[in-house]
Amino acid sequence: MSLARPTAPRRGEEEPGTNDATDDATGTDKDTSVASRGARVVPVPPPLYYAAAFAVGLLLHSRGGTPLALGGRPATVVLGAGLLAAGVGLATAGVVTVVRHHTTIVPHAPVSTLVRTGPYRWTRNPMYTGLAIGYLGAAGVADTWWPILTMPAALLAIRWLVIAPEERYLTSLYGPDYADYKAHVRRWL
Secondary structure, eight states, X not given: OEEEOOOOOOTTSOOTTOOOOBOTTTOOBOOHHHHTSOOOOOSSOHHHHHHHHHHHHHHHHHHSSOOOOOOOTTHHHHHHHHHHHHHHHHHHHXXXXXXXXXXXXXXXXXXXXXXXXXXXXTBSOHHHHHHHHHHHHHHHHHTOSHHXXXXXXXXXXXXXXXXXXXXXXXXXXXXXXXXXXXXHSBSOO
């Protein structure tokens, strides 16, 4: 199920942000300027948070003086490859689902629908969750604890610099519909 976004006023109508009309479907006030912008996030592509944390982990492993091997090879490599594949699959499914609904994967761009199908039935953030799972898998393949130790930095950045503004944006855009979605679908898994 997806919900169309409220449209911005036409030429000659009230300016965005000055509209006191209510949404007929929900009875809530709609700030039409919200529909014309995306979430107010730091303009950094979310995968870069994961990549930066992973790179720091690899750097600490190779140059930090204390390589922390996971051990258990080849099992950790096989498990890591499986997690990496699962994470990439989940993230890809999230992208494909969003594209099929003709909306955007760019956090600071306006969305056209609230996507609730595909992997969005189980997680509100399949792309970020998939990247996190893939990250763990890549650490297994690399056979080092260091990226796992730096992963919380990426997760905190994603949570507070990307997800929090996205959730505020979607709440202001979809109101009770998004609140209902949040009540039934977890943020991660």
